[in-house]
Amino acid sequence: MDLNEINNIKIEEIPAECEYYDVMKGSHRHSVKVHDHGSVALVDSMPRLAPVGQTADFAIVQAARVSYGAGTKKVSEDKGLIRYLFRHQHTSPFEMVEFKFHCVMPVFIARQWIRHRTANVNEYSARYSVMPDKFYHPSANDVRKQSVSNRQGGEEPLDTKTAEEFLEYLDQVEASYKTYTNLLDKGLSRELGRIGLPVSVYTEWYWKIDLHNLFHFLRLRMDSHSQKEIRDYANTIFALIRNIVPVACEAFVDYSFESIKLTRLEIEAIRSGKPINTTNKREAQEWEDKRKQLGLPEPDEQPKSESA
Numbered sequence: 537m538d539l540n541e542i543n544n545i546k547i548e549e550i551p552a553e554c555e556y557y558d559v560m561k562g563s564h565r566h567s568v569k570v571h572d573h574g575s576v577a578l579v580d581s582m583p584r585l586a587p588v589g590q591t592a593d594f595a596i597v598q599a600a601r602v603s604y605g606a607g608t609k610k611v612s613e614d615k616g617l618i619r620y621l622f623r624h625q626h627t628s629p630f631e632m633v634e635f636k637f638h639c640v641m642p643v644f645i646a647r648q649w650i651r652h653r654t655a656n657v658n659e660y661s662a663r664y665s666v667m668p669d670k671f672y673h674p675s676a677n678d679v680r681k682q683s684v685s686n687r688q689g690g691e692e693p694l695d696t697k698t699a700e701e702f703l704e705y706l707d708q709v710e711a712s713y714k715t716y717t718n719l720l721d722k723g724l725s726r727e728l729g730r731i732g733l734p735v736s737v738y739t740e741w742y743w744k745i746d747l748h749n750l751f752h753f754l755r756l757r758m759d760s761h762s763q764k765e766i767r768d769y770a771n772t773i774f775a776l777i778r779n780i781v782p783v784a785c786e787a788f789v790d791y792s793f794e795s796i797k798l799t800r801l802e803i804e805a806i807r808s809g810k811p812i813n814t815t816n817k818r819e820a821q822e823w824e825d826k827r828k829q830l831g832l833p834e835p836d837e838q839p840k841s842e843s844a
């Protein structure tokens with residue numbers, strides 16, 4: 537390779553057509569505490585600069601119009617275009633916006649979070665560094681009972697006595713931290729020493745994701761069916777980005793987060809006024825929940841005999 541060829545490449549620096557401002561207002565980071573030891577900080581944003589009078593939403597419009605003349609259209613038209621793109625799932629322009637976060641969370645939350653494979657992650661290494669003496673330890677009010685209807689979740693509070701027992705159990709496992717550091721002092725490798733620590737121990741990472749994939753994360757993780765602890769993080773992330781891309785966030789709430797998806801069978805039930813044509817108990821229950829949310833009347837007929 538001839539580096540001279542590269543040296544000869546002529547780069548033209550085109551001046552900005554208008555005045556730009558920093559969408560993070562010159563801050564080092566925008567940070568929010570989550571639980572006792574966790575946090576999410578917005579570290580950087582792409583675009584970082586937006587034309588004065590606009591928000592970082594402009595980058596979505598710019599990509600959609602494949603135009604360099606940002607600001608040639610009215611802001612209201614831009615809003616209409618962003619909402620149109622969202623409604624019609626033209627997702628590529630939303631990928632042109634990116635956010636980088638520094639997140640501090642317990643390992644059991646990180647395991648759910650890492651499933652979102654469309655992000656770039658760089659995590660704290662427990663081979664390289666000593667794990668911190670920090671554990672997720674819910675308050676007594678946050679100790680939830682196992683739900684019977686939903687095998688994954690828990691919503692109702694647990695009786696006080698059992699909740700206290702659980703918190704004592706956490707105290708015991710957290711006490712193992714001392715054994716961990718004692719063994720490291722005696723020469724045990726960090727990569728093995730960490731395996732005795734509970735999944736409530738805190739880890740941290742830098743997490744960079746584009747807006748389209750972030751909305752997918754938020755739709756799942758801000759949902760009431762997600763585990764409360766990761767929902768607290770998702771809500772925090774939404775609060776952090778809403779200031780930067782308010783138009784896209786409003787479209788997300790209107791067309792995704794607070795929208796209802798109807799299946800073919802559900803549309804048929806609405807048209808006919810009859811019960812949904814399924815014997816699947818769970819599917820029928822899901823339709824029942826949506827029917828109530830939509831304020832539609834109950835069907836006259838009884839639903840089909842149900843199975844699980």
Ligand SMILES: O=c1ccn([C@H]2C[C@H](O)[C@@H](COP(=O)(O)O)O2)c(=O)[nH]1
Nearest residue numbers: 644647648649650651688761762763
């Ligand atoms: O709400 C959930 C439940 C599970 N998982 C993923 C994370 C793990 O890969 C695996 C098991 O997680 P837990 O159910 O143990 O959290 O499934 C989630 O991402 N979210």
